[in-house]
Amino acid sequence: MREEDLEISIKVLVVGNGAVGKSSMIQRYCKGTFTKEYKKTIGVDFLEKTINYEEEEVRLMLWDTAGQEEFDAITKAYYRGAQACVLAFSTVDHASYTAVQRWRGKVLEECGNIPMVLVQNKIDLLESATVTKEEAESLAKKLKVRLYRTSVKEDFNVSTVFEYLAKQYVEGMKEVDEEETIPQIAAPPVKDARSSSKKKKKSSGHSNGIILDNPSKKGDKKKKQCFNV
Numbered sequence: 001m002r003e004e005d006l007e008i009s010i011k012v013l014v015v016g017n018g019a020v021g022k023s024s025m026i027q028r029y030c031k032g033t034f035t036k037e038y039k040k041t042i043g044v045d046f047l048e049k050t051i052n053y054e055e056e057e058v059r060l061m062l063w064d065t066a067g068q069e070e071f072d073a074i075t076k077a078y079y080r081g082a083q084a085c086v087l088a089f090s091t092v093d094h095a096s097y098t099a100v101q102r103w104r105g106k107v108l109e110e111c112g113n114i115p116m117v118l119v120q121n122k123i124d125l126l127e128s129a130t131v132t133k134e135e136a137e138s139l140a141k142k143l144k145v146r147l148y149r150t151s152v153k154e155d156f157n158v159s160t161v162f163e164y165l166a167k168q169y170v171e172g173m174k175e176v177d178e179e180e181t182i183p184q185i186a187a188p189p190v191k192d193a194r195s196s197s198k199k200k201k202k203s204s205g206h207s208n209g210i211i212l213d214n215p216s217k218k219g220d221k222k223k224k225q226c227f228n229v
């Protein structure tokens with residue numbers, strides 16, 4: 001297989017209570033659209049977007065999960081194999097803020113310590129905020145994650161969140177790669193740490209870095225049917 005055929009692919013979860021803006025965020029980022037209509041997502045769905053990070057193609061698969069507990073059994077299985085996560089809450093929903101730790105717990109349980117980011121969405125509604133700036137910041141500090149304030153509605157900071165996660169993941173992959181490199185007798189110098197990591201990931205089947213060899217058909221963006229009620 002040629003080097004250029006390889007691709008870094010990251011499964012990103014977006015978790016949080018219902019109505020914090022998870023589906024909207026994914027739609028905004030992948031399709032550039034926003035709707036005021038609230039449709040409860042049942043089951044799981046994902047959209048994808050390919051970005052470039054340091055001349056590397058990174059495919060982000062953004063998994064949308066239902067926030068409601070009643071669908072827990074369905075969503076849990078979809079957590080598996082995720083490599084990065086958005087912990088989302090809403091500026092105008094304090095309960096969604098307090099629920100973040102519980103969501104994080106579920107992710108940790110299924111995925112281990114993957115790169116995460118805390119997202120305070122609906123920042124355009126700051127005037128009716130029920131979560132203070134200090135609360136948001138102290139939670140980020142406590143969880144040792146970066147905090148981004150977003151407005152999916154105003155398209156503010158949304159792409160920054162996903163670009164940050166992609167960066168975290170790729171940088172983490174490079175570190176693992178360096179740690180794993182055991183010097184061989186007269187080993188040739190590694191010219192490009194990233195390209196070697198991609199090859200390694202592919203052959204080792206490392207669960208924290210998947211390289212797809214059967215990428216989906218171009219244009220086949222929506223992977224799984226979801227039902228909106």
Ligand SMILES: Nc1nc2c(ncn2[C@@H]2O[C@H](COP(=O)(O)OP(=O)(O)O)[C@@H](O)[C@H]2O)c(=O)[nH]1
Nearest residue numbers: 018019020021022023024035036122151152153
């Ligand atoms: N004002 C405002 N509304 C938003 C924002 N993001 C999402 N919404 C609205 O919040 C509601 C819930 O969004 P949705 O994406 O369905 O939430 P989910 O249940 O977390 O997937 C919808 O009516 C969206 O239009 C935002 O940044 N600002």
Ligand SMILES: [Mg+2]
Nearest residue numbers: 022023040041
């Ligand atoms: Mg939804």
